[in-house]
Amino acid sequence: xxxxxxxxxxxxxxxxxxxxxxxxxxxxxxxxxxxxxxxxxxxxxxxxxxxxxxxxxxxxxxxxxxxxxxxxxxxxxxxxxxxxxxxxxxxxxxxxxxxxxxxxxxxxxxxxxxxxxxxxxxxxxxxxxxxxxxxxxxxxxxxxxxxxxxxxxxxxxxxxxxxxxxxxxxxxxxxxxxxxxxxxxxxxxxxxxxxxxxxxxxxxxxxxxxxxxxxxxxxxxxxxxxxxxxxxxxxxxxxxxxxxxxxxxxxxxxxxxxxxxxxxxxxxxxxxxxxxxxxxxxxxxxxx
Amino acid sequence: xxxxxxxxxxxxxxxxxxxxxxxxxxxxxxxxxxxxxxxxxxxxxxxxxxxxxxxxxxxxxxxxxxxxxxxxxxxxxxxxxxxxxxxxxxxxxxxxxxxxxxxxxxxxxxxxxxxxxxxxxxxxxxxxxxxxxxxxxxxxxxxxxxxxxxxxxxxxxxxxxxxxxxxxxxxxxxxxxxxxxxxxxxxxxxxxxxxxxxxxxxxxxxxxxxxxxxxxxxxxxxxxxxxxxxxxxxxxxxxxxxxxxxxxx
Numbered sequence: 001x002x003x004x005x006x007x008x009x010x011x012x013x014x015x016x017x018x019x020x021x022x023x024x025x026x027x028x029x030x031x032x033x034x035x036x037x038x039x040x041x042x043x044x045x046x047x048x049x050x051x052x053x054x055x056x057x058x059x060x061x062x063x064x065x066x067x068x069x070x071x072x073x074x075x076x077x078x079x080x081x082x083x084x085x086x087x088x089x090x091x092x093x094x095x096x097x098x099x100x101x102x103x104x105x106x107x108x109x110x111x112x113x114x115x116x117x118x119x120x121x122x123x124x125x126x127x128x129x130x131x132x133x134x135x136x137x138x139x140x141x142x143x144x145x146x147x148x149x150x151x152x153x154x155x156x157x158x159x160x161x162x163x164x165x166x167x168x169x170x171x172x173x174x175x176x177x178x179x180x181x182x183x184x185x186x187x188x189x190x191x192x193x194x195x196x197x198x199x200x201x202x203x204x205x206x207x208x209x210x211x212x213x214x215x216x217x218x219x220x221x222x223x224x225x226x227x228x229x230x231x232x233x234x235x236x237x238x239x240x241x242x243x244x245x246x247x248x249x250x251x252x253x254x255x256x257x258x259x260x261x262x263x264x265x266x267x268x269x270x271x272x273x274x275x276x277x278x279x280x281x282x283x284x285x286x287x288x
Numbered sequence: 289x290x291x292x293x294x295x296x297x298x299x300x301x302x303x304x305x306x307x308x309x310x311x312x313x314x315x316x317x318x319x320x321x322x323x324x325x326x327x328x329x330x331x332x333x334x335x336x337x338x339x340x341x342x343x344x345x346x347x348x349x350x351x352x353x354x355x356x357x358x359x360x361x362x363x364x365x366x367x368x369x370x371x372x373x374x375x376x377x378x379x380x381x382x383x384x385x386x387x388x389x390x391x392x393x394x395x396x397x398x399x400x401x402x403x404x405x406x407x408x409x410x411x412x413x414x415x416x417x418x419x420x421x422x423x424x425x426x427x428x429x430x431x432x433x434x435x436x437x438x439x440x441x442x443x444x445x446x447x448x449x450x451x452x453x454x455x456x457x458x459x460x461x462x463x464x465x466x467x468x469x470x471x472x473x474x475x476x477x478x479x480x481x482x483x484x485x486x487x488x489x490x491x492x493x494x495x496x497x498x499x500x501x502x503x504x505x506x507x508x509x510x511x512x513x514x515x516x517x518x519x520x521x522x523x524x525x526x527x528x529x530x531x532x533x534x535x536x537x
Contacts, residue, residue, distance in 0.1 A: 184383035187344055188397035188445070189373040198396060202387045 019050035094166030150231030173204035303352035332503035336488035376446030436467030
């Protein structure tokens with residue numbers, strides 16, 4: 001921001017700044033008024049709709065919210081646990097797949113092919129469908145060592161699905177590093193893998209942090225998909241569903257929604273902050 | 289050092305390089321004696337950079353041979369990393385690693401490739417940086433430096449591991465005019481210290497001053513070569529004369 005001027009401002013500049021202040025005040029007033037009017041209209045439209053009394057009774061019942069809260073909160077701990085375990089697993093899978101796709105040597109061909117097939121398959125299958133397939137299909141094989149625990153199966157499904165997305169994000173980051181960086185590293189005698197580890201990956205990962213966090217915001221919500229596996233203890237959405245079907249009241253769904261929002265908003269803001277910081281850094285990149 | 293009497297530091301023989309249908313080098317021959325500075329001049333696209341990149345195997349030749357000292361580096365069994373340990377390169381656009389501090393840029397290869405201890409590497413790097421007028425800049429990041437400072441860091445980075453030959457790929461082309469002088473000073477000092485260098489350049493005055501041998505590349509061939517006096521004052525080829533007239537006005 002402008003620091004105190006060391007010169008006597010001209011009349012021209014003083015007038016200019018006064019006009020600017022006036023303008024910004026006017027835009028502030030307009031923004032406030034239009035926001036209030038718009039919100040008022042939306043609230044009015046909802047409250048005066050013919051179905052509002054029954055919606056209020058079934059979706060906005062305070063007693064039901066209170067009654068369902070403890071179970072949903074307990075269930076939400078399952079979501080958080082799932083999310084915390086899945087996240088590092090997904091990063092590992094994504095990184096491994098992205099690096100495999102970038103290999104060049106002939107020995108690595110099967111790995112490379114496998115990586116391509118994996119991404120094509122698992123990015124194409126809806127996550128919910130994958131949860132069903134893994135959750136019910138895998139244990140049905142009755143193979144030795146395959147987990148039958150619903151939590152573990154849900155974890156596998158989410159990791160497979162998100163691993164494919166994250167792999168593509170990381171690969172895009174790797175490809176965004178200028179080839180000259182690789183040339184400079186190789187010209188210094190660094191091997192292919194040393195170049196990847198010390199020069200390419202650090203730059204790539206820094207660049208893809210915002211989109212990666214975006215995927216993780218999405219993952220936080222998708223932990224609710226394992227509701228369909230009927231695991232115990234049930235996660236938040238499942239808990240809400242159980243309450244809903246016993247009491248014929250949908251308020252718990254909103255309660256569950258509030259839980260998810262409360263978790264994703266901080267991460268979303270953090271992502272924005274990181275992105276802005278990176279931008280600011282690029283723009284300040286002049287000589288010191 | 290490969291400075292045994294009679295053995296050139298670098299010998300290039302009949303080198304071809306092609307990208308798709310475009311043949312960039314069409315049988316280039318060149319010999320660089322130890323401690324000599326060889327300048328490659330010629331229009332953009334004449335193959336100067338490509339030739340340099342063949343010498344440290346960033347590009348693979350499509351025919352011909354290149355020796356580094358006594359070793360044929362174009363043999364299939366040669367490991368490029370082993371060759372690159374012996375050859376330094378400085379690029380037009382510096383290509384410093386933006387995520388590493390100045391000090392780590394300079395020491396990376398020494399530590400990772402040459403197995404130097406961190407402290408020894410840091411000391412050597414600091415001394416190099418200081419001699420290039422960059423004392424106190426060790427912990428800065430490249431984006432906080434001017435172009436001239438970045439290019440001097442790049443020199444320090446390539447000299448850190450004591451290369452036998454230094455390849456300079458238009459190292460002043462991306463610099464603001466007032467920053468060129470510092471970089472040229474470094475090259476003068478290196479020449480004085482006996483460094484063998486091959487440089488692609490557009491700085492004709494400078495080329496005339498420091499080059500022991502000047503090669504004019506045109507259409508993928510070394511069209512003319514000789515001492516800088518020969519080539520600049522008495523070029524035999526009409527194309528050389530035309531090129532020099534255009535660049536010297």
